[in-house]
Amino acid sequence: MIEETSGIDPKPIQSVLGAISYEQMGITDTHNHVWIDKVTGSDPSSPVLDQFDAIRTELLAYKTAGGGSILDCQPGGCGRNANHLAELSGLTGVHILACTGFHRRKYYPQDSQLFNQSESQSARGFISELNIGTEETKTQADPVRAGFIKIALESIWSACPQALLEGTAAAARETGAVVQIHTEKGALAEKAVVFFDNRGVDPRQLVICHIDKRPDFGIHQELARFGVLLEYDTFYRPKYQPETNAWPLVEKMVQAGLAGSICLATDMAEAEMYTAIGGGPGLASLPDAIKTRLQTIGIPETDISKILGGNIARRLAGLN
Numbered sequence: 653m654i655e656e657t658s659g660i661d662p663k664p665i666q667s668v669l670g671a672i673s674y675e676q677m678g679i680t681d682t683h684n685h686v687w688i689d690k691v692t693g694s695d696p697s698s699p700v701l702d703q704f705d706a707i708r709t710e711l712l713a714y715k716t717a718g719g720g721s722i723l724d725c726q727p728g729g730c731g732r733n734a735n736h737l738a739e740l741s742g743l744t745g746v747h748i749l750a751c752t753g754f755h756r757r758k759y760y761p762q763d764s765q766l767f768n769q770s771e772s773q774s775a776r777g778f779i780s781e782l783n784i785g786t787e788e789t790k791t792q793a794d795p796v797r798a799g800f801i802k803i804a805l806e807s808i809w810s811a812c813p814q815a816l817l818e819g820t821a822a823a824a825r826e827t828g829a830v831v832q833i834h835t836e837k838g839a840l841a842e843k844a845v846v847f848f849d850n851r852g853v854d855p856r857q858l859v860i861c862h863i864d865k866r867p868d869f870g871i872h873q874e875l876a877r878f879g880v881l882l883e884y885d886t887f888y889r890p891k892y893q894p895e896t897n898a899w900p901l902v903e904k905m906v907q908a909g910l911a912g913s914i915c916l917a918t919d920m921a922e923a924e925m926y927t928a929i930g931g932g933p934g935l936a937s938l939p940d941a942i943k944t945r946l947q948t949i950g951i952p953e954t955d956i957s958k959i960l961g962g963n964i965a966r967r968l969a970g971l972n
């Protein structure tokens with residue numbers, strides 16, 4: 653079946669090395685971490701991912717295994733380093749997308765000003781990082797632009813930074829950017845979808861992260877029918893029992909005709925998850941073992957290409 657683009661011109665996708673077409677993205681890890689600087693004054697449990705040579709090796713393995721692109725989900729101020737992302741992309745040929753937005757408060761220094769910003773200040777900041785360049789590169793000759801917005805919810809709504817949520821809605825409306833929404837084990841997914849819908853953000857711009865930690869098939873179906881993209885990433889996290897939860901969810905969603913509404917990722921913020929650093933499953937597991945498993949359980953190739961990259965690529969390009 654040929655997917656119609658209904659006459660809409662695809663938007664260019666902003667990688668750290670400049671604009672690419674959605675058709676260039678290939679197999680894509682929708683939610684991962686390629687670099688996290690140490691952030692002085694943040695929570696001691698904050699992950700750090702800064703071993704340049706090992707990360708380059710890992711990205712080359714990803715590329716060799718068939719990987720094309722990775723969305724780096726660390727926003728500015730909590731460890732993002734857009735210069736390193738650009739260098740690593742150049743050295744390995746993996747398309748990397750950087751993000752603007754905000755993570756959980758605990759990943760920032762105590763004196764971070766981000767969480768004191770008003771709605772309009774934060775919206776301007778996010779839009780500037782998307783349209784002009786990330787804070788750490790905007791004065792360089794060739795600024796590195798953010799390619800999407802990543803935000804984080806806490807487990808209860810009143811603990812979420814309301815001004816930053818409003819700023820995100822304004823920036824998403826103005827730019828059409830994709831918004832990846834970190835959830836605490838899937839909590840508040842419906843609340844966030846309604847919040848953004850009420851503010852005029854197209855549900856197709858929204859990606860609900862880590863929702864396989866809340867493996868309620870009924871909710872997944874409803875969210876999918878509303879138009880949002882559901883991101884699953886617990887395949888290498890035994891405590892979430894992927895054999896009982898994530899894998900059956902993938903099969904059920906595909907069988908329900910909802911392969912266009914899910915995307916897979918590996919979210920390896922912890923360095924020990926990297927093969928080249930801690931002997932973990934590594935970035936290459938997505939194009940390698942995960943893809944093989946999808947084939948083995950009989951997921952059609954057209955659906956595999958959607959859930960391993962096609963769905964996020966089309967949404968980044970603003971296509972239906």
Ligand SMILES: [Zn+2]
Pocket residue numbers: 683684685725919921
């Ligand atoms: Zn993450």
